[in-house]
Amino acid sequence: MRSVLAATVVLVQLGVVYAQCPGSVTASVCGLSKASYPDWMGRLPNDRLISDLSIPATHDSLAIVGGSLTQCQENYGQSADTLTAQLKAGIRGFDIRLRIAEGNKFTIHHGPTYQNANFDDVLTKLRSFLEANPTETVLIRAKRECRNEFLSCNDAPGDFESIFRSYVSAYPTVFWAPAVNGRADIPRLGDVRGKAVLMVLHGNSGGPYGAFGLHHFAGWTDGSTTYVQDDYNVANTGAIATKRDKVRRFLDVTSAGDKSKIYVNFGSGSSILAHPFTIANGAAPSTTGVNPFLLGYMREGPEVHAPVVRTGVMMLDFPGADLITQIINTNQV
Template identity: 30%
Template sequence: LRSNLTNSLKIGGVGGWTKRPDYDDTPSPEFLNPSWMASIPDDQPLSEVTLPGTHNTMALYGGIFAECQTWSLASQLRAGVRFLDVRVRHFKGNLTIHHGVSYQWAHFGHVLEGVADFLGEYPSETVLMRVKEEYSETHDIYGAVVDYVHRYANWDLLWHSRLVPTMGEARGKLIVLQDFPGPDLGMRYGSLDISDNWSVPTLLHVKEKWQSVFEHLEAAPVGNQAQMFLTFSSGAGLFAYPRAVAQRINPQLHDYLGNKTDLNQRLGIVCMDFPAAPIIQRIIDFQLKEAKKIRKAINTVFGKTSLKYIIS
């Protein structure tokens, strides 16, 4: 079975599309897993859940130096992706989606509508979304973000706290990981333990990039379980465009996950360019099974009935 999975499938298209267990730049996922969070216990803090994510989630256009994904937002969510990386340009109150100079033929309202529709259909799930200003430097997108939430979703869709929610509290919610100034809309992006060494100047630097990914993934299971971990496997540079880096990093990530015999551990959020359905599933498979017993033991020792998870 594994030997069959490791074979690449070439599909006709402009320049040819590639579908592998670790890398997929075809228009749609091989299979879907839209409600996998239903099996996560309600009392499990989200910081203990392993989540697949996409880097520059909406970057589907602009050529080889701008494109990071080929699946639509709806397809990504239905494939099991639960962390979104969204970049907005702020111009006269409007929030358009950009990757650098490349406009992505969408605005922030499209993203909010897509997430709201998905959570309405699958209320067992939650979606985390980093929101960052890009290709503008107003440093004042808070008001526009709030306006878009009211216009294209609803205020109650958001998780309104810096506290890390439990899975039960997070179900049906969009958790904004706020990477911009202003009052709290949700959790602060900077509160996460993040590895985002995105600069890969040439393909000769892929080895260094993988080493940083490996080290952060190794740190996640033994790190602070009350803090969310986020590892970006994506990278790019002038002589190493996103597809080329993903074609070299994703197989190493897939093998790393496949070689682990203990799935009872927290890896945090693993954020990728051009992920395939099988590698998304491998990430989902890593979930803490004994976390409830561990928390109960800690509570007993400290004479508490519950632990609060908060990162300032």
């Protein structure tokens, strides 16, 4: 607690007020507002496949309230204001969790906890950002969150797929049409500037809805697949090292892998004994978290290991400014 208070005092003295973060701001954890990359994709060529990009992304992108077991991101405001903050910082991949609410609408949840935002908020914020920054694209993983069971949320009556289609119709300029009108091939950046690309629309058991997303992710179920590392069960703080190693190994695979395939690497994890911030930040006195480990690994030179030349979509909890910068700078012009 003393370290958190001390950090807060220093930040106030510097005239910088960071949003709610459950721990100290470091180069790799929290302090997202120190990064400012609203149009970084503008320097990349149109003919580059989006699979060939290094994309900073957030896991459970709007999980900002509900306590330490539920919160995965800094809280920069309700009604998807947090999404806007992430976009301005350079985040281009998002993990959006949807609950069917009354009136055939979607609200944003993490498990049973409503995250003070609705899908209309998300799409409105995306539309505003992409209209103001037409060189950019964003990648979306959307998921039906509620399992209608204990420790989850409950959907109101309604057909999930039909409701999703109604949002696509209501916001016709937001989505790249081929990925919401049937499964699509992986596009080039020039084809999707100013649009949101739906990578996959997941059901509440992990399987994707077949009429949406990219062909490439048709086999993306719950957890890890060939092109996805999402081993999210980190049983305790002692298992953080194992999670770090999974992230690192998959990063090596991505960096050396087929540039026509999108790799998605989740740095996130959680359990009753290891909460998201602890996994991202580390546990005192000697357990390094995923985020600082990842930043250090990416900064190491060829005398240590093969340089990281592509990260794919890095889904992170509480990403810090230097880590975002490092991922963006991995893109080769």
